[in-house]
Amino acid sequence: MGNVAITYFSGRGHTRKLADKIAVALGQEGCAARLIDVTDLSQTDWQAMEAADAILLGAPTYMGSIAAEYKSFMDATSDIWSEQLWADKLAAGFTVATFPGGDKLSSLMQLNIFAMQHGMIWVGQDQIGAPVNADAEGINASGTWLGLAATTVRDKTLMVSQGDLETAHRFGQRIARAVRRWSI
Numbered sequence: 001m002g003n004v005a006i007t008y009f010s011g012r013g014h015t016r017k018l019a020d021k022i023a024v025a026l027g028q029e030g031c032a033a034r035l036i037d038v039t040d041l042s043q044t045d046w047q048a049m050e051a052a053d054a055i056l057l058g059a060p061t062y063m064g065s066i067a068a069e070y071k072s073f074m075d076a077t078s079d080i081w082s083e084q085l086w087a088d089k090l091a092a093g094f095t096v097a098t099f100p101g102g103d104k105l106s107s108l109m110q111l112n113i114f115a116m117q118h119g120m121i122w123v124g125q126d127q128i129g130a131p132v133n134a135d136a137e138g139i140n141a142s143g144t145w146l147g148l149a150a151t152t153v154r155d156k157t158l159m160v161s162q163g164d165l166e167t168a169h170r171f172g173q174r175i176a177r178a179v180r181r182w183s184i
């Protein structure tokens with residue numbers, strides 16, 4: 001069991017698609033996942049974050065950094081930071097961009113530093129895809145280990161590649177494993 005708050009901003013739905021995929025994986029692993037759109041925060045959302053074992057941080061990469069809407073949310077947590085109310089919670093980050101590189105690492109680094117400022121425990125990516133593992137075609141295709149980094153595809157029913165969707169699923173499974181271990 002465990003509670004996970006999945007915070008996100010999504011301009012056109014790509015980040016939300018990853019958030020949904022992670023939430024489903026968490027649910028299958030017995031974790032209660034709450035999706036939180038940071039542009040529409042309620043008091044209940046803030047309480048859910050306060051009660052969560054893990055807070056996931058999801059934002060698209062815009063102009064080589066996280067989208068401004070998500071940064072506004074980060075800045076709004078400064079009172080929480082000053083009291084370190086999120087200290088020792090698990091944290092993990094995910095982002096998406098159009099280009100395979102797309103400067104997504106910059107976004108994940110921002111999210112990571114944010115979590116470190118809050119005294120949180122960072123969970124990164126553990127998936128080794130092709131070309132190292134020949135049977136893992138499309139998994140962690142961007143070769144990024146700081147977090148989940150996906151790339152858009154033109155197929156709007158998918159939004160990101162099948163491999164990225166599967167990577168998001170495995171990312172959710174990893175968070176669930178970490179929550180189980182950290183909750184002992």
Ligand SMILES: Cc1cc2nc3c(=O)[nH]c(=O)nc-3n(C[C@H](O)[C@H](O)[C@H](O)COP(=O)(O)O)c2cc1C
Binds near residue numbers: 061063
């Ligand atoms: C203002 C803006 C800036 C962007 N900057 C980048 C960028 O630096 N690198 C990149 O690869 N894609 C960039 N993109 C593309 C987005 O990252 C991509 O469309 C992403 O899927 C958007 O996710 P969302 O639908 O959750 O908002 C940008 C898009 C916008 C609207």
